Amino acid sequence: xxxxxxxxxxxxxxxxxxxxxxxxxxxxxxxxxxxxxxxxxxxxxxxxxxxxxxxxxxxxxxxxxxxxxxxxxxxxxxxxxxxxxxxxxxxxxxxxxxxxxxxxxxxxxxxxxxxxxxxxxxxxxxxxxxxxxxxxxxxxxxxxxxxxxxxxxxxxxxxxxxxxxxxxxxxxxxxxxxxxxxxxxxxxxxxxxxxxxxxxxxxxxxxxxxxxxxxxxxxxxxxxxxxxxxxxxxxxxxxxxxxxxxxxxxxxxxxxxxxxxxxxxxxxxxxxxxxxxxxxxxxxxxxxxxxxxxxxxxxxxxxxxxxxxxxxxxxxxxxxxxxxxxxxxxxxxxxxxxxx
Amino acid sequence: xxxxxxxxxxxxxxxxxxxxxxxxxxxxxxxxxxxxxxxxxxxxxxxxxxxxxxxxxxxxxxxxxxxxxxxxxxxxxxxxxxxxxxxxxxxxxxxxxxxxxxxxxxxxxxxxxxxxxxxxxxxxxxxxxxxxxxxxxxxxxxxxxxxxxxxxxxxxxxxxxxxxxxxxxxxxxxxxxxxxxxxxxxxxxxxxxxxxxxxxxxxxxxxxxxxxxxxxxxxxxxxxxxxxxxxxxxxxxxxxxxxxxxxxxxx
Numbered sequence: 001x002x003x004x005x006x007x008x009x010x011x012x013x014x015x016x017x018x019x020x021x022x023x024x025x026x027x028x029x030x031x032x033x034x035x036x037x038x039x040x041x042x043x044x045x046x047x048x049x050x051x052x053x054x055x056x057x058x059x060x061x062x063x064x065x066x067x068x069x070x071x072x073x074x075x076x077x078x079x080x081x082x083x084x085x086x087x088x089x090x091x092x093x094x095x096x097x098x099x100x101x102x103x104x105x106x107x108x109x110x111x112x113x114x115x116x117x118x119x120x121x122x123x124x125x126x127x128x129x130x131x132x133x134x135x136x137x138x139x140x141x142x143x144x145x146x147x148x149x150x151x152x153x154x155x156x157x158x159x160x161x162x163x164x165x166x167x168x169x170x171x172x173x174x175x176x177x178x179x180x181x182x183x184x185x186x187x188x189x190x191x192x193x194x195x196x197x198x199x200x201x202x203x204x205x206x207x208x209x210x211x212x213x214x215x216x217x218x219x220x221x222x223x224x225x226x227x228x229x230x231x232x233x234x235x236x237x238x239x240x241x242x243x244x245x246x247x248x249x250x251x252x253x254x255x256x257x258x259x260x261x262x263x264x265x266x267x268x269x270x271x272x273x274x275x276x277x278x279x280x281x282x283x284x285x286x287x288x289x290x291x292x293x294x295x296x297x298x299x300x301x302x303x304x305x306x307x308x309x310x311x312x313x314x315x316x317x318x319x320x321x322x323x324x325x326x327x328x329x330x331x332x333x334x335x336x337x338x339x340x
Numbered sequence: 341x342x343x344x345x346x347x348x349x350x351x352x353x354x355x356x357x358x359x360x361x362x363x364x365x366x367x368x369x370x371x372x373x374x375x376x377x378x379x380x381x382x383x384x385x386x387x388x389x390x391x392x393x394x395x396x397x398x399x400x401x402x403x404x405x406x407x408x409x410x411x412x413x414x415x416x417x418x419x420x421x422x423x424x425x426x427x428x429x430x431x432x433x434x435x436x437x438x439x440x441x442x443x444x445x446x447x448x449x450x451x452x453x454x455x456x457x458x459x460x461x462x463x464x465x466x467x468x469x470x471x472x473x474x475x476x477x478x479x480x481x482x483x484x485x486x487x488x489x490x491x492x493x494x495x496x497x498x499x500x501x502x503x504x505x506x507x508x509x510x511x512x513x514x515x516x517x518x519x520x521x522x523x524x525x526x527x528x529x530x531x532x533x534x535x536x537x538x539x540x541x542x543x544x545x546x547x548x549x550x551x552x553x554x555x556x557x558x559x560x561x562x563x564x565x566x567x568x569x570x571x572x573x574x575x576x577x578x579x580x581x582x583x584x585x586x587x588x589x590x591x
Contacts, residue, residue, distance in 0.1 A: 092425060218447040221433075222440055226425035228485075231390050233440035233493070234414025280427040 017276065021290040027072075028297045035305060042075040054319040064196065071203070072259055073314070074293045077269075079206045079251040081292025082213050082285065083272075089220040090152055090241050091141065095329065098133075098252035098268030101158030102166025102261070105134025105165040107249070108186070112169055112210035116176045125257040126202055133249035133256070136161055137207040141245065143243055183241055189262030189315030190298055198258055205254040212290055213247045217285045220244060225278070243270040247325045262315050264322025273328065341365055342417075342497055342528060343388060345395030349379070349386040354396065356382045357552045366496060369519055369529040371539040374575065379423065380532045387530060388419040400497075414441035418490040419468065422501040423577050424482070425454050431477070431485045432470040438492030458569045460492040461504035463518070480511040487515070498522060500531040504538065517541050536569065537588050548572060564588075 011165075034040045040058050047053045048062045080098060087096040087103070099105045104236050110132025111125050121128070144154035173187075208213070222235045223244075230237050255262060274290045297320070299317040306312070344365040357379040364370050364387070371379045374502040378497060384390045389405050392505075398405040408416075418438075433564060438460065439453040462482045472529040473480055483503070490498055496563055503519075506511040512535075519529050519542055538547055540560045548556040549566055556568040563569065569577055569590075578589045580582070 218440075221429070222437060224425070224429075225427055225434075225437065226421070226423075228385075228419075229424060230388060231410065232388060232410040232414060232417075232419035232421065233407075233437060234411050245414045274428075278430075280430075280433050 003320040008030070008116075009248040010281075011027045014277055014281055014287070017184055018283055018287060021287065021294060025290060025294050025297070028294060028301065029070060031072070032073070032297055033066045036061070036066060037299065037309065058226050058263055069191045069194040069300070070297065071199050072191045073166035073297045075199070075295025076191070076204045076210050076255045076259055076262060078266055078289040079292075079294040080262060080265040080296070081288045082210060083248040083251040083255075084268075085242045085270040085272045085288045086213055086216075086220070086251075087137075087266070087286065088270055089224050090244040090248070091144075092226070093154055094271065095155050095267070095268075095326075097168075097264070098261035099261065100267060101163070101187050102140050102156065102161035102165060103133045104138040104250055104256055105162045106139075107133035107171065109169045109172075110135075110163045111253075111257050112172055112186070116172055123201065126205055126254050129188075129253035129257040130205075130250050133253040134246060136165060137245050137249050161287070188313040189260040189318070190303075190313035191259050192311065192313070194259055195234065196313065202258045205250060209247050209251040209254065213251070216244055218246070218284070221280050223248050248279070262279050262296075262318060264318050264326070265296055267329075268322050268325050269295060271325075296329050316328070317329050342403060342530075343399040344383075344387055345397045345399060347386060347398065349377040349382050349391055349393045351393075353444050355552065357386070357549075359396070360552075360554055361396075362387075362547060362554070362557065364497070364530050366528045367382060367523060368544040369531065369542050370545045370547060371543040371548045372530070372532045372549060373534075373536060373539050374555075378549045379552045380549055384499055384501055384530065384532050386416050387421075389413055393395055409562045411441050414493070414495075415498040416495050417499065418495040420490045420494040420498070420500040420503055422505075424486060426475060428473055428475055430471050430473055431466055431488075432457070432461070434485050435466070435488045435492050437487040437530065438494075441493065456494050457492045462489040463491060464488040480507045483507060484511070487518070496526075497528045497530070500529070502532050502534055505534050506536075512538070517539050536573075536590060540564070540588050541585075 027163070030042065030045060034042070035046055038058065038061055040062065044053070044058055045062070048059050053059050053295040062094040083103070087098065087101065088094055091101070107129035114121055114125055114128035140154065141157045143157040144159070147153050147157075149337040219235060219240045222230045223235055223237065223240055225238050252266065269292045270288055273284060273291055277284055277287060296314070299321065300314045303314045303317045344360055344361050344362045347357065348355050348359055360383060366396050372383060373577060374419050375379050398524065400408065400413070406411070410517050413531055438458060439449055442453065443449065464479070464487060466484060466488055467480060468568050469477055469485075474485065477485070487503065490500075492512060504515045507515070516538055518530065523529055531590065540563070544562050546558060546560055547554055548563065550572050555572055556563055556566055559567065564577065564579070567574070573590070575590045578591070580589055581587075
């Protein structure tokens with residue numbers, strides 16, 4: 001049994017990390033429900049979550065304002081982190097992420113188009129966003145592949161496609177300022193005005209996407225070895241890559257249709273997890289999802305509280321923390337490339 | 341038996357290999373040699389069904405390549421690629437990936453899988469490096485790790501694209517020795533090689549490619565007699581007697 005012995009310390013560490021993250025998420029969840037202009041104690045919170053005490057103001061605050069917001073943050077964090085993880089693995093590129101390679105902007109444009117021209121189809125907004133996200137991710141991938149798929153071309157193609165789609169979005173917002181989604185929240189991303197109905201509409205897509213991507217984990221590790229090696233090991237490379245792009249698009253499209261264009265979670269969180277548990281941990285996908293939820297929920301809490309009673313859109317807080325991290329990554333990469 | 345029947349292979353319609361027919365048999369080492377850019381790797385990749393031929397067919401054990409799923413094919417044919425992505429996984433997990441085609445839906449490895457992985461690590465002398473990241477070991481060690489992965493795949497056919505190029509002499513000898521051992525285990529070895537001396541030393545058959553066509557397919561002795569090497573590479577070949585049989589000098 002030398003194998004089990006030699007790999008067990010790592011497993012133990014990962015299990016501990018998993019426990020720690022779950023604990024962290026639970027406490028943030030409770031905090032997020034209790035903190036605000038009306039503070040609600042733990043006892044009161046438990047009563048409310050059990051469905052008792054329905055007539056109090058506290059119940060209504062939690063049920064209609066804080067719970068949807070908290071759940072939205074949680075789901076979005078998970079979805080974006082996983083989406084980023086999938087994209088980075090599939091495109092063999094550590095700088096890929098839903099907001100960098102055009103997936104988010106594709107989803108955003110299509111969601112906006114839907115709400116501008118087919119307002120009666122708003123409940124199908126997630127599907128529209130999904131089409132946009134999938135379309136732009138495939139476009140970026142095809143462009144990069146045609147021009148010789150180096151790591152740089154895919155980022156450049158993504159930036160170009162992103163800004164093109166972004167200009168369409170801006171044009172639309174200028175010409176039709178009264179679209180339902182035409183608000184600042186959409187462009188920066190915020191959980192403040194997400195109604196419960198929206199959360200319950202979109203969360204099945206996210207939960208489904210999350211579970212399916214867990215199934216893909218092992219295949220993605222094979223794909224990360226490069227197309228040629230993966231093919232020779234019997235992986236259906238094309239199919240796996242398409243599936244992963246589709247899942248990544250579904251996840252980020254769900255987020256966009258729920259709370260707008262939120263950046264950087266998808267880029268930053270997979271990196272943090274990789275540096276903690278390595279490239280191929282069996283738990284890396286669940287850990288990434290959890291960490292995404294924690295960071296998004298944490299940033300939302302910050303966004304709500306630092307300037308209270310005013311609040312910042314969470315996208316600002318995330319970008320504030322995420323942009324320096326991205327720069328750090330770029331420079332670190334450059335240095336290690338020089339050494340290689 | 342792996343047979344190539346009149347295959348032509350190319351990229352975007354441009355033929356790199358044209359109308360090649362070859363047979364690779366179990367218990368033999370066949371090497372493909374030739375100048376740079378004559379389609380050696382392309383030919384090898386199409387033999388491993390990594391590239392589909394523009395025309396002609398690839399037949400493995402009596403069944404056409406199309407009748408195999410990728411996974412079934414990978415249970416029979418392993419391929420050691422020439423260039424790898426710089427993956428940041430450990431040596432042990434890389435070698436374990438060799439078992440991928442044999443895993444079921446749950447992707448759980450059983451005792452047999454673990455045993456084969458251990459044996460592959462042992463054979464390549466990688467036990468001490470098992471927990472090292474691929475990025476933190478030398479080029480030769482990395483090549484050995486990928487070779488160990490191909491061994492763990494435990495296939496009757498093993499194709500290697502320049503297994504010993506850029507490696508120091510000790511590792512080169514080690515790999516050549518390994519090829520002979522595998523051959524004696526009854527495996528079919530197909531290798532693209534740059535070093536003519538090594539190719540002449542280990543091969544049962546040598547396929548000399550020139551301009552995408554088979555210039556000569558022969559045993560090493562016949563090849564030397566035919567003077568095809570001199571013609572294609574524009575060199576002079578001298579046989580010298582070494583301690584373990586003849587060796588060759590090219591000038």
